[in-house]
Amino acid sequence: MARIWLNLGAKVLEEALAERLKALGHEVVPDPQKAQLALVFLTHLEGPPPLPATLALLASPHLAEGALRLGYRGYLYPHQGLEVLEKALPAVARGEVWAERRLLAAFWNPTPSRLTPREELVAHLAAEGLSNREIARRLGLSEKTVKAHLSSVFAKLGVRRRVELVLRLKS
Template identity: 55%
Template sequence: MVKVWLQFPIFTEQEALAETLRARGFEVVEHPLLAQVGLVEADREVPAPPPVPAVVLLKTREQSAQALKKGYRGYLYPDQGLEVLERALKAVAQGEVWAERRVVAALVGEPLPHLTQREKEVAALAALGLSNEEIAKELGISVKTVKAHLSIIFQKLGVKKRSQLAHVRFLS
């Protein structure tokens, strides 16, 4: 059961969504630090994300890049339904990123020049939330080799955790 924390400006909307999520098997918690994933509603501006991996409900498609730059691990558009919301929350709770490839590609842009081509590939896949096993399968290399590449990438970029790598990849 995925634990979700909600942050909505209108309390009645938040209550209604909490009830809907409970009916779909989620546990809605009262504090973000008790959650596996947060769900936040944006207004004209995308707010700062909570201290847990979070999905933001956007007002417009133009806000998608801003949401990722601010540190959200996923976003949804107004025209997407409950099934998509459910899949996005579960994916982000499991450490994945819920975003369109075109938006991620635009933010990642040209890979960092001081990484080898293979390191760039591994870093990009890790930033997208793929596990070491998934990266190994995608690139046709061993998990041990993926770990070695990630170790070198972390050293070159000055990061210590995969989550920091994702932010470096999106913000650099």
């Protein structure tokens, strides 16, 4: 399991959650430098996450898009139960994004509906300049699968290069 650093702003919450996470096989560490992922409570947006794999516990739904734009790998709300957290932590540890589908659709400014949701996501990551290897790592896919998705995207959108893909997605 994962080494997790907690920064929830309340020691009693951190201690209670640490016990639950330990029972699930995770190791809770006091130093973010020794952690694989972080869970932090956000009341406002002030900067990038402390670790690349950081899950935000948001005080307000209005923070969700901003948190993703700053580089948080996902978010939860305080009203969601432990069962959601138990699913989100391993996903974020694998490099996946944990967010509501409706927000991801708006966040990624989806391309025409003839692309599958996965193709849309791969296309936008490629347009951001990520390599196939980086996309594969972020989405938990093989590089071969990423190449297959991009080939399909290129064919469906009638483009031959990534530069054309970027221009097509911006139009």
